[in-house]
Amino acid sequence: MLLKLMSPTTLITENRQQLLATVDIQSKSLPQGTIMDGSNDATSKETTKRHNMIEKLIHTMEDLVADQLFQSAEHSLDGLSWTSLSLSSVKDQIVPFVSSIFLRRLLQPGIYQNATLRATVHDYNKLWSDSEFQSLTVDGLKKEIFSLIEGEVAVPMSIIYCWKKFCRQYFHYWCKNNALYGLLFDPSTGAIGLIRKNTISLFRCLEGIELLIYGSFDEFGDFANSGLNLPNDFLDREILFEVLRCISNIHQQLGKAGSAIFYESLVNAQLLSSEEVVPGFLKILETGYSSSAAKLHVSQFGADNAWKKELEDHRNQRKFSIDMLLSLHALLDKAASWDRVLNVIEHFLRFLILYKRSQSLDAEAVFNINSSALVLSTSQVARVMFESAFDILLLLGYLVNVRGQIHMMCNDISKIQLELIPMIQEILTEWVILHFLGTTPTESPPLEDFSTRLSSLHIDSSTIRRSWNEKLGTCDFTLACLLFLCSQNSPEDLVFFSSRSFPGPKEIISTVHNFSSWVIWGGNRPIELGMILLRHGQYEAVENLFGVIDAHSRKERTSESAQDSDGEWCKYLHLLGFCLLARAQCELHGVVKERKIREAVRCFFRASSGLGASQALQSLSFEGLPHLGYTSCGSEAEWKLRYYQWAMQIFEQYNLSEGACQFALSALEQVDEILGSKYNKCGGDLLNESATTVRGRLWANVFKFTLDLNHYYDAYCAIISNPDEDSKHICLRRFVIVLCERGAYETLCDGQLPFVGLTEKMEQELAWKAERSDVVAKPNPYKLLYAFEMHRHNWRRAASYMYRYSVRLRSEVAFKEHQHRSMALQERLNGLSAAINALNLVHPDYAWIDPQLDGYSCLDDVYPNKKARKVGEESSLSDSSVQSWRLQYCVDCEKLEQEYVQTSAEHSLSLANVKPIDKGNQANPSGLVDLLVQTNLYDMAFTVLLKFWKGSELKRELERVFVAIALKCCPNSGVSSMGTHGLLLTASEEESYINSAMETSPSVHQSKGNSQWETLEQYLGKYMKLHPRLPVTVAETLLHTDPQMELPLWLVLMFKGGRRATSWGMTGLEANPGSLFSLYVDYGRFTEATNLLLEYIESFSSLRPADIMNRKKMSAIWFPYTTIERLWCQLEETKSSGHMIDQCDQLKRILRGALHSHLKLVEVDSHDAVSSAA
Secondary structure (H helix, E strand, C coil), X not given: CCCCCCCCCCCCCCCCEEEEEEEECXXXXXXXXXXXXXXXXXXXXXXXXXXHHHHHCXXXXXXXXXXXXXXXXXXXXXXXXXXXXXXXXXXXXXXXXXXXXXXXXXXXXXCECHHHHHHHHHCCCCCCCHHHHHHCCHHHHHHHHHHHHHHHCCCHHHHHHHHXXXXXXXXXXXXXXXXXXXXXXXXXXXXXXXXXXXXXXXXXXXXXXXXXXXXXXXXXXXXXXXXXXXXXXXXXXXXXXXXXXXXXXXHHHHCCHHHHHHHHHHHCXXXXXXXXXXXXXXXXXXXCCCHXXXXXXXXXXXXXXXXXXXXXXXXXXXXXHHHHHHHHXXXXXXXXXXXXXXXXHHHHHHHHCCCCCCCCCCEECCCCHHHHHHHHHHHHHHHHHHHHHHHHHHHHHHHHHCXXXXXXXXXXXXXXXXXXXXXXXXXXXXXXXXXXXXXXXXXXXXXXXXXXXXXXXXXXXXXXXXXXXXXXXXXXXXXXXXXXXXCEECHHHHHHHHCCCCCCHHHHHHHHHHHHHHHHHCCCCCHHHHHHHHHCCCHHHHHHHHHHHHHHHHHCCCCCCCCCCCCHHHHHHHHHHHHHHHHHHHCCCHHHHHHHHHHHHHHHHHHHCCCCHHHHHHHCCEXXXXXXXXXXXXXXXXXXXXXXXXXXXXXXXCCCHHHHHHHHHHHHHHHHHHHHCCCCCCCCCECCECHHHHHHHHHHHHHHHHHHCCCHHHHHHHHHHCCCHHHHHHHHHHHHHHHHHHCCHHHHHCCCCCCCCCHHHHHHHHHHHHHCCCCCCCCCXXXXXXXXXXXXXXXXXXXXXXXXXXXXXXXXXXXXXXXXXXXXXXXXXXXXXXXXXXXXXCCHHHCEECCCCCCCCCCCCCCCCCCCCCCCCCCCXXXXXXXXXXXXXXXXXXXXXXXXXXXHHHHHHHHCCCCCCEECCEECHHHHHHHHHHCCCHHHHHHHHHHHCCHHHHHHHHHHHHHHHHHHXXXXXXXXXXXXXXXXXXXXXXXXXXXXXXXXXXXXXXXXXXXXXXXXXXXXXHHCCCCCCHHHHHHHHHHHHCCCCCCCHHHHHHHHCCCCCCCCEXXXXXXXXXXXXXXXXXXXXXXHHHHHHHHHHHHHHCCCHHHHHHHCCCCCCECCHHHHHHHHHHHHXXXXXXXXXXXXXXXXXXXXXXXXXXXXXXXXXXXXXXXXXX
C-alpha cells in the first residue's frame, strides 16, 4: 500500500496531540483496528472522547493547505508583494522568484494531488490525457504550471495575483477531493487519525518548541511540558513571553511572506542572495515599504485609492514602531538589563539546536507508510524550528538597528553580533537542510547518464530497490525518502517501520528525533549526503544543498573550521564542482550554463588548493563520479598536475572545452614547477613519461579545446608551443582541416598568424588537404593555398596551385550534368584568371609553370637559372585521332590565356545548353569555333580565333567562319526580306531561342542585331581589316548557294570602297570592284556585271579637269579586260544556246559602245603620256 503524506497546521489539544498528515489511499485495505465511521465504536468511552476531540479539528487540514498556499489570511499576499518590491534584487527577477516560492509549496508532499492539479489546469483550458500526465516528471509539471501562469501575466508585478488565482482554484478542488469520511483509531498503538475521500490524517505528539509557540502565553503547563529550562523559571519565563510577543508583532508586520522569501533565498541563491534578505526586511520594519510599491499602487488602484492606501500603510508603520518601542522598553524594565534578555534568548536558541543522538544503526531501511509519516513529520518540525530561528534573527537585527532608542550597550551589541547571530545561522542551516530534504521532490536522472541507463536494466538489484528507483522524479518521493532508503535504522526504529499498524503519536515524534540526528550528525555530513544524492543523479538538489552550506560558511568570522586539515572542505568543493559540471552538461543552456561552468572550474581549483586535498579526495569514488586514479606523491605540484589532468578529462568528457582548457594550462604550469623544483622526487619522470611527452600531450589538448571554442589564434599558439614535433605536426594538420571546414579563410591567409618556421609545413598540409578533398568542396583548399602564397608574394606557387585547381576541375567535372558543368566551368575561369594574374607578377623570363610537377609540391623560393624546355609528347596510337592537336608543355602566360579563352567558350556553350565534343578532356578549338557559330556566339568564336591562330592560319579560319555565317543568311536557311540595309533573313525558331538565351546570360556579350544579315554586316566590317578578302569570300558563298540572290547593298559598297565609283578604274584591295565584277561574271549575273562595268567606265570618262593629268600617268588606271572579254564570250555562248537572245544582244550593244568610247579615250591618254615622257 503506497500512501502520500500531508501535514496540517499545528494546533494544541488537551492531550497535546496533533493531526499529522494526509495520505492518498491507493488500496481499500487498511491496517488492523481501522474505523471507517466515527459511530463504529461509539460504545467505547475513550473512543468517544477522542472522537469529540477530532471533531474540533475537522478543518485543520484545510487550514494547513490554505496556509501553505497563502490563502489563510486576507492580506497575506499583500505582504509578499510589498516585501518583494522592497528587495532590490527581486525587482528584475520577481516572476521566477515568486513562481519558485509557489511551485515549491504547491508540489510539497501532502499539498500536491494529481486529481486536484488536473482539475485546476482544466479551468485554464489545459487538458492532459492519462498517458501524458503520467509521463510528466516534477520538472515537467513545473514547466507546465509556469507556462499557464506566465500566459496570464500582463506585467511582472501581476505574477502574484495570477498565482493567487491559481492557488485559490487549487485549494477549492483540494477541499472538494478531500471530504471527511470518518474516524480512524488503532488501539494497539494508540494511533488516531481522520479518513477522508482520498487521504488519511494521523496525529502525532507536538515537539517541545511547538508546545511553547502554539500554546497560550498564560498557560504555564505548556511551558513546563515544552522542555525549555531557564535559570529563573518565573522571571525568565515572563521575559521569554515578552520576547515572543515582540516576535509576533514583527511577524504580523511582515506578513506570511517573510519566512517564505528568506527560505527561498537560502535554497535558491541564484535569484536572490540570503545576505540581502534580512537587511531588506529590517529596512522595511524601520522605514516602511519602498517607493516602487507606492508607484505600483497608483497603476493598480488609481491615484485616489493609492493615496488612501499609502496613508494607511504609514499609519500601520507608525503604530508598529510605537508598539515595538513600548514593548522593548517594557521588556527592559522587566529584565533590568539587556544582558538578561539576551541570556533568555540564548537559552531559547539552545532549545532550537538539533542535538546528536547516539544510535546503533545496523538494520536496512524499509519504505512504507510509516516511513512516509516520518519524512513528513520531520519536515513539519524543521519548518517550525526554521521559522522560530528566523523570527529571533529579525528581532535581534531590529534591536541592533534601534539600539540608541532602547539604551542598548556596546557589550550587548557585540554579544548579539558575535555570539547569538552566528548561533542562529548555524541553527537555520541545520533546519533548512532538513526541511529542504523533506519537501523537495527528487528529479529524474538525466537520460545522457550512462550509469543511469545501466542501472535501469536492474541487473543484480532487489525488487524493493527497483520499486523506489522508479519513483525518482515524482512529487511524493522526496530527497529525504531517498536518503532514508540509503540509511540504516536502529532496532527501535526498525520496530516502528516494520509494524503493520499505524504508528502512535509518541512513536512518530521519537523517530523524527532519530532521523533528524542521523541526517545532520550521522557519519561525515554533509559530504555523505551529497554523495548519496549524486549517486542517484540529484544534481540540482546537491547544488542547492551545498549552496546553503557555502552561504553559511561565508558568514562565519573565520574559515579555519571549514578548511580544516582533514580535507573535508576539499571534498565539499570537489563534489560541488562535479555537480555543477553535470548540470551544465545535461540540463542547462545559454548564459546559465556558462555561469555553471565557471563556478565548477572555480570549485575544482579551490578543492585542489585545500589542506589535505590529495589524501581526502582519493576516497571520493562512487558510481557516477569518475575516480581520480592516482597514488599519492610527496610533491604538491605533482598532485596538482594529476588532479588538473583528471579535471581536464572530466570537462572533455562532457564536451565543455572552456573549462578543460583552463585545467590543461594549469597542468602545464605544474609541469614547469615540477621540473624546476629542487625537491622533485620523481627525477623529472612525470607519470612514467618524459617531460616532452607530457607537455606535448597537454599542449595538444590545449590546441583541441581552443579550436573547439573557435579561438584560432590561441590554438595556433598552442601548436607552436608544443615541444613534441610529431604532436605539433598532427595538430597543424588538424588545424588546417578544421579551419577549411569552417570557412575561416582569413585566419589562415591574412598574415596575422606568424608561421615562423612552419610556413613550408603549413603549405604542405594545405596541399595535402587540397589533393585529398573533393575538387568542388567549399571552402576550397586550392583557393586557400592561392591566398596563402599571394600574401607571401610567392607568385609562381600561387599560380601553380590555381592551375592545378583548374586542371582537376577539367578532368573531374567533364562528365557532370549540365548545371554542375556550368558551375565547374565558371570555377575554372576564376582559377585560370587568378593563375594568369599571379604569373604576370613574375619576371617574364621565369613566368611559367611546370605541369609535370605535382600541383601541391613546393616550388623553389628562387627563380631557376633558365626557362624549362618545352617537351612534345605524342599521344598513344589509340588516341592519336583524338589528341593529335594537343601537346604537353610547360605552361606560360600564353598557354594560360588560351585555356582561359577556351574555357570561356565552353562556359558560354554550357549556358546555351550545348556541350562541346570532348577530345580527351578538352574541346578541339576548331570544333569549338564551329559550335559557337552554330549557337550564334560570334563574339566568343572570334575571340577563340584570335587567340589560337595567327597569320595565314587565322585568315583561313576567318574565311571558314564567315562562310558559315553567310550560309545562315541564304534563303535555304530561312525567309528573306529586304530592309534598309539590303536583303534581310529572319532566324529560325530554334536559333531565336538560342539567341534569346544568350542575350539574357549575364556572362555572354552578343550582338543585338535583329537578323543574320545585320550580324554578318557587323562582323564583316569589323574583321575585314584583318583579312581584306573576307567580302569576296562572303559574296562568293552567297552566290554559290544561290546564283540569283541579290547581294545586299552594304556588301556591294564594301567592294566599291564607298558610295560611288572612283576615277581610277576597278582597282583596289582584295575586295575591289574588279573582284565583284568577276564574281558576277562567274555566276552568270551578266546584267549586274555590265552595269558595274558601265558605272566605272563612265566615272573614268567624266573626271574633273584637275584629275585628267593624273589619269594620263603611266598605269594610272586598271580595268579587268580579261574578265570583260570573258563576259563577252559568255554572252555569245548564251545567245548561241537560244537563251535570253534579246537581252544578250542589248547587253552586247551596250558593252560595244561603252568599250569603244573607253578604248578611244585610253588611246588618247596613252599618246599624251608618251608625248609628255619624251
